[in-house]
Amino acid sequence: MALVERARRDDIAAYDELVRRYQERIYATVYHMTSNHEDANDLVQDTFVKAYRALKSFKGDSSFYTWIYRIAVNKTINFLKQRKNRIQMSLNDLDFNAENDPELVALVSDKTPRRDLGLSELQDKLNNAMQKLSEHHRMVVTLHDIQGLSHEEIGEIMDCNVGTVRSRLFYARQQLQALLSDYLK
Amino acid sequence: MNPEQENFEALRKLMALKKHETPPPGYFDHLPRRISTRLHSKEGAPTFWESLANRFRVSPSLAYGFSLSACGVLAISIIHTARVESNRAAAQPRDLAVSWNVPAPSSFAEAVIQPASQDLHVITWRGDTNPAAQAYQLPSLFAHTVQPATLPTAYEASAP
Numbered sequence: 001m002a003l004v005e006r007a008r009r010d011d012i013a014a015y016d017e018l019v020r021r022y023q024e025r026i027y028a029t030v031y032h033m034t035s036n037h038e039d040a041n042d043l044v045q046d047t048f049v050k051a052y053r054a055l056k057s058f059k060g061d062s063s064f065y066t067w068i069y070r071i072a073v074n075k076t077i078n079f080l081k082q083r084k085n086r087i088q089m090s091l092n093d094l095d096f097n098a099e100n101d102p103e104l105v106a107l108v109s110d111k112t113p114r115r116d117l118g119l120s121e122l123q124d125k126l127n128n129a130m131q132k133l134s135e136h137h138r139m140v141v142t143l144h145d146i147q148g149l150s151h152e153e154i155g156e157i158m159d160c161n162v163g164t165v166r167s168r169l170f171y172a173r174q175q176l177q178a179l180l181s182d183y184l185k
Numbered sequence: 186m187n188p189e190q191e192n193f194e195a196l197r198k199l200m201a202l203k204k205h206e207t208p209p210p211g212y213f214d215h216l217p218r219r220i221s222t223r224l225h226s227k228e229g230a231p232t233f234w235e236s237l238a239n240r241f242r243v244s245p246s247l248a249y250g251f252s253l254s255a256c257g258v259l260a261i262s263i264i265h266t267a268r269v270e271s272n273r274a275a276a277q278p279r280d281l282a283v284s285w286n287v288p289a290p291s292s293f294a295e296a297v298i299q300p301a302s303q304d305l306h307v308i309t310w311r312g313d314t315n316p317a318a319q320a321y322q323l324p325s326l327f328a329h330t331v332q333p334a335t336l337p338t339a340y341e342a343s344a345p
Contacts (some may be wrong), residue, residue, distance in 0.1 A: 015224070019216070045223060103201060
C-alpha cells in the first residue's frame with residue numbers, strides 16, 4: 001500500500017514497481033481473453049497507463065490488485081465487443097514445461113482422437129473453443145480455471161455476486177465440454 | 186466423483202495447457218519501460234473536464250451536495266419569481282385601468298410633466314402605439330416671438 005501511496009503522489013518509480021508486481025497476471029488475463037499477443041500487449045499497456053492516471057480516484061476500499069484487475073477486465077471486454085467479428089489468434093508458444101507436464105503428456109498420448117495431435121494443435125483447438133464463449137463466460141473461466149482466483153475475488157472484479165460467478169462458470173464449462181468433447185473422452 | 190465432475194476434471198487438465206502459453210522471452214523485462222515511457226510522455230493525461238469529473242469521483246458526497254444545492258437555488262429562484270409575478274399581477278389591473286382612463290395629454294409639456302414615472306411610461310407607450318389616441322401636438326419652437334419689454338438703456342441713448 002505504501003507503493004500505491006507513493007504512486008498517487010506521482011512517483012513513477014513506485015508505479016514501475018507496481019507494474020513489475022502485477023504485469024504477469026494482468027497480461028495472462030488479457031491474453032487468455034483475446035488469444036492474441038499483440039492485442040494483449042496493447043491492452044496491458046493501456047490498462048497500466050489508465051490506472052496511473054486514475055490513481056487519484058482509487059479510494060482504497062478494495063485492494064490495488066482487485067482495482068487494476070477491474071480496469072483490465074473492463075478494457076478487455078470493451079475491446080472484444082468492438083472486434084467481435086474479426087477474431088485473429090496470435091498465440092504464444094508453449095513453454096518448455098508443457099512437454100514435461102505429466103497430465104498434458106497423458107492428454108496427447110491417450111487412445112482418443114487427440115493422440116494424433118501435438119500439444120500446439122491442442123492449444124489451437126482449446127483457444128478456438130474459448131473464443132466461442134461469450135466475453136463474460138470466457139472471463140470467468142480465465143480468472144477461475146486458469147488464473148486460480150476465488151469466486152469471491154471474481155465477483156468483486158466483475159462487479160457481480162458469487163452466485164452469478166458460479167452459474168457463469170458452470171455454463172462456460174458445459175459449453176467448453178461440448179466444444180472439446182472429442183478431446184475429453 | 187460423478188461423471189459430470191469427472192468431465193470437468195478432464196476439462197481442467199486440458200485448461201492447464203493454457204498456463205504454459207508464455208509471451209516471447211524478455212517481454213516482461215521490457216514492458217515496465219514501455220509503460221514508463223508512455224507515462225513520461227504525458228500520454229492519456231486527463232483534460233480539465235476529466236480532472237473535474239475525477240474530483241467528483243473522489244468524493245461522491247461532494248457531487249451530491251453540489252447538485253442538491255444547485256437544485257435548491259433553482260427551486261428558490263422559481264418560487265421567488267412566481268411570488269414577485271403574482272404580486273405584480275395583483276397590482277397590475279388597477280394600474281392598467283388608471284392608465285387606460287387617463288386622458289391623452291393635450292400638449293407635450295403636459296405629457297412630460299407627470300408626477301409618476303410609471304404613468305409617464307404608460308402614456309408614452311399609449312401615445313406611441315394606440316392608433317385611437319390623439320397625436321401629441323408638439324409646441325412649435327417658432328410659435329412665440331420674444332418681445333423685450335424695454336430696450337436697453339444704451340440703445341435708447343444712442344438712438345437718433
